[in-house]
Amino acid sequence: MRDIGSGAGGTARSKWLMVVVMPHVLVEVRNLKKYFPVRGPFGRSKLMVHAVDDVSFNIEDGETLGLAGESGCGKTTLGRTILRLYEPTSGEAYFEGRNIFELGKEELRKLRREMQIIFQDPYSSLNPRMTVQAIIGEPLNVHGVVEKDEQEDKIIEMLKKVGLEPEHIRRYPHEFSGGQRQRIAIARALILNPKFIVADEPASALDVSVQASILNLMRDLQQEFGLTYLFVTHDLSVIRLMSDRVAIMYLGRIVELAPTDELFASPEHPYTQALLSAIPIPDPNVEMKPIFLKGDIPTPINPPSGCRLHPRCPYCKSMCEETEPELINVGGKHYVTCHMMAKK
Amino acid sequence: MKNDDTLINVLNLKTYFFTSEGVVKAVDGVDLEIRKGETVGLAGESGCGKSTLAYSITRLIPRPGRIIDGKIIFRGENLLEKSEREMRSIRGRKISMIFQEPTASLNPVFTAGDQIMEVIRLHQKVRRKEAWERMIEMLRLVRIPDPERVAKEYPFELSGGMQQRVMIAMALACRPELLIADEPTTSLDVTTQAQILELMRELKREINTSILYISHNLAVISQLCNMIGIMYAGDLVEFSDVATFFHKPMHPYTQKLLDAIPKVKQKTKRLEAISGFVPSLIDPPTGCKFHPRCHLAKESCSQEKPPLALVDEGHWVRCWRYGKK
Numbered sequence: 001m002r003d004i005g006s007g008a009g010g011t012a013r014s015k016w017l018m019v020v021v022m023p024h025v026l027v028e029v030r031n032l033k034k035y036f037p038v039r040g041p042f043g044r045s046k047l048m049v050h051a052v053d054d055v056s057f058n059i060e061d062g063e064t065l066g067l068a069g070e071s072g073c074g075k076t077t078l079g080r081t082i083l084r085l086y087e088p089t090s091g092e093a094y095f096e097g098r099n100i101f102e103l104g105k106e107e108l109r110k111l112r113r114e115m116q117i118i119f120q121d122p123y124s125s126l127n128p129r130m131t132v133q134a135i136i137g138e139p140l141n142v143h144g145v146v147e148k149d150e151q152e153d154k155i156i157e158m159l160k161k162v163g164l165e166p167e168h169i170r171r172y173p174h175e176f177s178g179g180q181r182q183r184i185a186i187a188r189a190l191i192l193n194p195k196f197i198v199a200d201e202p203a204s205a206l207d208v209s210v211q212a213s214i215l216n217l218m219r220d221l222q223q224e225f226g227l228t229y230l231f232v233t234h235d236l237s238v239i240r241l242m243s244d245r246v247a248i249m250y251l252g253r254i255v256e257l258a259p260t261d262e263l264f265a266s267p268e269h270p271y272t273q274a275l276l277s278a279i280p281i282p283d284p285n286v287e288m289k290p291i292f293l294k295g296d297i298p299t300p301i302n303p304p305s306g307c308r309l310h311p312r313c314p315y316c317k318s319m320c321e322e323t324e325p326e327l328i329n330v331g332g333k334h335y336v337t338c339h340m341m342a343k344k
Numbered sequence: 345m346k347n348d349d350t351l352i353n354v355l356n357l358k359t360y361f362f363t364s365e366g367v368v369k370a371v372d373g374v375d376l377e378i379r380k381g382e383t384v385g386l387a388g389e390s391g392c393g394k395s396t397l398a399y400s401i402t403r404l405i406p407r408p409g410r411i412i413d414g415k416i417i418f419r420g421e422n423l424l425e426k427s428e429r430e431m432r433s434i435r436g437r438k439i440s441m442i443f444q445e446p447t448a449s450l451n452p453v454f455t456a457g458d459q460i461m462e463v464i465r466l467h468q469k470v471r472r473k474e475a476w477e478r479m480i481e482m483l484r485l486v487r488i489p490d491p492e493r494v495a496k497e498y499p500f501e502l503s504g505g506m507q508q509r510v511m512i513a514m515a516l517a518c519r520p521e522l523l524i525a526d527e528p529t530t531s532l533d534v535t536t537q538a539q540i541l542e543l544m545r546e547l548k549r550e551i552n553t554s555i556l557y558i559s560h561n562l563a564v565i566s567q568l569c570n571m572i573g574i575m576y577a578g579d580l581v582e583f584s585d586v587a588t589f590f591h592k593p594m595h596p597y598t599q600k601l602l603d604a605i606p607k608v609k610q611k612t613k614r615l616e617a618i619s620g621f622v623p624s625l626i627d628p629p630t631g632c633k634f635h636p637r638c639h640l641a642k643e644s645c646s647q648e649k650p651p652l653a654l655v656d657e658g659h660w661v662r663c664w665r666y667g668k669k
Binding site: 216234285 | 389390505533535536537538539541542560561563566601604605607608612614615616617621622
């Protein structure tokens, strides 16, 4: 395990510092790590799951950054740690220049008005004993921003915005379909008029026809309220539709970061190439030619040395086993974490 | 839908669940034909009855569900008239199934090899040694590297993809004539899914088993199947070969459904969403069950259920725009 901030992180950080100076950066994440302890077989040895391991990127104001990867790659942990729903192991995350991880309890509470989250499963993220009014009104009470008598009007206004009816205000979650529940969750996230939303697989639990309407709604609301999204999903076709830029994660690290069209047109990292080639195309005349990587994803408890992909990578060189590659700019806003790119 | 090389013919099948809230008409008069060596995809949104249809074929409907009407003709015999004892000799030998969650389907306290051998020895009178050899042969068939080692491993030691391979080996161990696959790749990651799909494509060429492949993912079906059926609220609404289906879908629901899928190959700005939501199967809409959500619905659509009409060679659609009225 590397020391924090030493070794490969150094040069990458100076690059990121340059980006910070540029205007319009809303969220900036630097060398973020989040490890979870796991007990060994006899409860003694303390092992660590390297869920997020030295990740740096930024999100510009008004854009949607898609965060994709297979299960266990750390994408959900990353989204939650940025909002400080998990305490980070190390690293920094800035929201409009303020380090989220250094804020005191009260300051953090205030900042939460600006940053909200939408969860994957609308069946477990809404309290079944609360009415829609109580669910959407709760953030207003916590932050005390609206007078009690104005609250109902504000909630009704928000319900209309997310495509629900005013009379839904007195109902309970079980009276709604999955798509409608996700609309309630969106209304709850937006009632405080935040700037930044982490959407963690917001449409993955829904059927395609309903998924389409939720994704369209999120698009419309982004324009109306000028929202910035971190859109976390395993579904790359949803990423294609929703994001301006995409970050691909593998075993706790970002392996590629690029504007969406560019990433799908010319993926550079061997993992991204394999991932994109595996997506089934709904057309029987298109023959799929998936690239298969050797073996399975290793455990994040003891990730491979050097490049995390090296045991599975078809282009693996001795250098890949030893040193961790840095995030390298390969032109424009396209970054790749691969030794092969450094040589070019 | 009648043909000489028909393997199984489902006729007017009705499977209802008698719950305390009311009668759930999960499968409501479905006709489906699967020919020998053919792979039929069955798609639809959750709750459309596609899994219930599959379980009905193996007669594994849990209570309070019951098959109340119809026929399932398998090799000339009606499965619904078989005794439970006769069904047991058919399941696993003539018709076998693989399921969505390999972790939940495999027994955690037996090795992978033992579980495959159990299927072999249950249906065929073979000695343990011979069963072991056949089991190893099955593991080779599903491309498991080092089968002798994997045979001695317990399910928790295998990855999701490997577990699903073991499930497939188990299902194919007695060379069934029909394999029913219920969302076998849904719980897997996209790269593992691609590997399992590749395996199933290869197996299709090597062994002549017919497959009924159930999935909500139309892209997966387009890549694997010859024929596709779309279900909506307990009805089969469209049935055709995949090439025709993906280029000329005819039912308004399937047209909308195809438009609602985000495409990875092209830049889309907005998706076509279908208004409303999937109706309750306890009290479904009258007439065509899709009419409240259909942009082409006429008044007559709410009055009578349209028949599954043959609109083109091998292309069946349940819609009044094509059926005679």
